[in-house]
Amino acid sequence: MKPMKGMALALAALAAILIPGCESRHSLKEVFYLVGSNMSSNYWQTAVTGFKKAAAQYQVTTKVAGPDNYDPQAELTELKNAVAAKPAGILISVSDASVLTPEINAAINAGIPVITIDSDAAGSRRLYFIGTNNLEAGRLGGRRIVDKLGGKGNVVFYTIAGQPNTEERLKGFKDVFATRPGINIVDVVDIKGDTTVAFDRTQQLLALTGAKKIDAFVCLDSASGKLVADAVKRTGDTSRLVVAWDVNTDTLNGIKDGVIDSTIAQKPFTMGFIGLKALDEIYHDPPVQLSKDFSIDAFAPYPAFIDTGTALVDKSNVDVFLADATAHAQ
Numbered sequence: 111m112k113p114m115k116g117m118a119l120a121l122a123a124l125a126a127i128l129i130p131g132c133e134s135r136h137s138l139k140e141v142f143y144l145v146g147s148n149m150s151s152n153y154w155q156t157a158v159t160g161f162k163k164a165a166a167q168y169q170v171t172t173k174v175a176g177p178d179n180y181d182p183q184a185e186l187t188e189l190k191n192a193v194a195a196k197p198a199g200i201l202i203s204v205s206d207a208s209v210l211t212p213e214i215n216a217a218i219n220a221g222i223p224v225i226t227i228d229s230d231a232a233g234s235r236r237l238y239f240i241g242t243n244n245l246e247a248g249r250l251g252g253r254r255i256v257d258k259l260g261g262k263g264n265v266v267f268y269t270i271a272g273q274p275n276t277e278e279r280l281k282g283f284k285d286v287f288a289t290r291p292g293i294n295i296v297d298v299v300d301i302k303g304d305t306t307v308a309f310d311r312t313q314q315l316l317a318l319t320g321a322k323k324i325d326a327f328v329c330l331d332s333a334s335g336k337l338v339a340d341a342v343k344r345t346g347d348t349s350r351l352v353v354a355w356d357v358n359t360d361t362l363n364g365i366k367d368g369v370i371d372s373t374i375a376q377k378p379f380t381m382g383f384i385g386l387k388a389l390d391e392i393y394h395d396p397p398v399q400l401s402k403d404f405s406i407d408a409f410a411p412y413p414a415f416i417d418t419g420t421a422l423v424d425k426s427n428v429d430v431f432l433a434d435a436t437a438h439a440q
Contacts, residue, residue, distance in 0.1 A: 135394060140170040142389055143192040144382065146203035146228070147185045148303060150178035152358045153332040153378050154203075157228070159438075160382030161201065168390055170198070180270055180303020182206035186213060193217045199389030201382070202236075203228040206272050210234075218401050223392040227381040229275035235401055237392065240385050240416045242376045244275045247420045248282020248330075251353055251374050254422060255283070255293070255326055258351055258371060262292030263325030266315055268308045268334045271300040276330045279355075283328065296324060301334055308334035312341035316350075325351060332356035339369045357423060357431050365428045372424040375431065379438070380418045388416075 144161045146154055158174050165172040175192055177184035182205045190213055192200055200217055204210050204226055214234040217224045223237060230239040255265060267283070269276045280298065287293040297315070301307040308329065315324045327342065327350065329335040335354025342350045354361045354373040364370035397404075397411060404410035423431050 136168045136170050136390070138169060138171050140198040140390075140393065141195070142170060142172050142386055143195075143197050143200045144172065144174045144176075144202075144385075145185065145189050145192055145200060146176040147180050147182065147205040148178065148333070149174065149176040151333055153356050153376075156438075157203075157378035157382040160379035160384075161386050162382075164383045164386035164390075168386070170386075170390065172386070173197070180205060180273075182209040182272075186210055189213045189217075193220060193222060196220070197222060198393040199223040199225070201225055201227050201385040201389065204231040204274055205229065205270075207231040207233065207274050208272075221400055223389055223396070223400065225385055225388055225392075227385050228376075228378065229273055231274065235403070237400075237404065238412050238414055238416065240381050240388065241418055242275070242420055243415075243417045244278035245282045245285075247374050247376070248279035248284075249286050250282075250420060250422055251279070251328065252283040252286025254353060254372055255328065255351070256286060256290050259293065259325055261290050264294050264296045264323060265326045265328060266296050266312075266324050267298045267328045267330060268301050268311075268338065269298060269330040270303055271298075279330045296322075301331070303331075305334045305337050309337040309341050312338045316341065316345055316347075325349070326353065327351070328353045329355050332358060332361075335370060335373065336360045336364060339364045343369050357435065359432070359435055362423070362428055362432050362435065365423060365425060366432070368425075372422055375421045375423050377418040384416065384418070 148154055162172050175188040185205050186209050193216060200222060211231045211234040214224050214231055214236050218235040226236045226239045228241045269280055299311050318324055327338050329338055332355050339352045342352055352370045354370050357375045361373050404412050405414050
């Protein structure tokens with residue numbers, strides 16, 4: 111029996127070497143970074159959960175860096191620190207492309223794979239983007255506004271100016287409104303990452319009446335929806351439309367209660383989860399030239415963009431999203 115036992119052990123060892131994806135491929139010494147801004151928000155905590163779940167599967171190490179508020183310069187500092195640590199790869203959400211692009215390029219030049227998630231820097235040398243098709247997401251929201259307002263009304267937006275994803279969302283809305291001359295954009299409020307700005311400005315705008323009455327408030331970030339809805343709720347005027355962004359629990363409850371009409375759902379968990387796996391693949395099977403512009407290579411090993419998907423959430427399907435949120439919180 112001893113020879114058979116020895117043979118079994120030898121075969122097991124050989125299988126461990128030959129089977130793709132075996133744990134021996136990975137090591138806790140491999141460190142992957144997720145860098146962003148507003149990192150204390152529910153949205154980014156969800157992305158971090160996905161990032162860490164993939165890391166646990168692969169048994170690699172993760173580090174999360176970035177300011178708890180919207181601060182591109184602070185994010186740049188964190189990105190520089192990450193590059194200096196020479197990690198196996200970096201995922202980054204770009205708060206301001208003009209600020210962060212040079213350091214993204216520096217990381218690539220240093221041989222560190224970089225993938226953008228959630229908010230892109232298309233002009234940088236990042237390998238590709240994983241996230242929402244923000245232009246189409248904006249168009250989805252725009253069609254909702256047109257439908258609910260009957261093609262006419264005054265609309266106000268809340269955004270973070272200069273952030274690529276919110277700029278694309280706004281453009282998507284404008285694309286839809288361009289065919290509807292009865293829709294008038296009264297103001298585009300730059301909240302600069304401070305949701306109290308959204309609340310205060312909403313209170314001011316709610317005072318407008320007659321032809322100047324604001325019929326719809328649209329939030330292009332994940333945090334301001336609840337505060338805008340709270341301001342509208344205080345008036346008791348149910349004719350005002352509030353469209354939010356993302357599926358924070360308070361946003362979903364606002365839809366269920368009828369204070370928020372709808373929200374555009376993204377998949378931050380998926381961005382973090384797929385993002386780490388993509389970086390791992392590049393780290394273990396790197397291209398001959400990391401800094402090559404793969405967007406113009408018809409035989410590129412990478413896509414230009416991975417769309418993680420969007421959905422419109424309203425009263426008809428909000429319970430499904432609330433159930434999912436509860437299940438993943440456990």
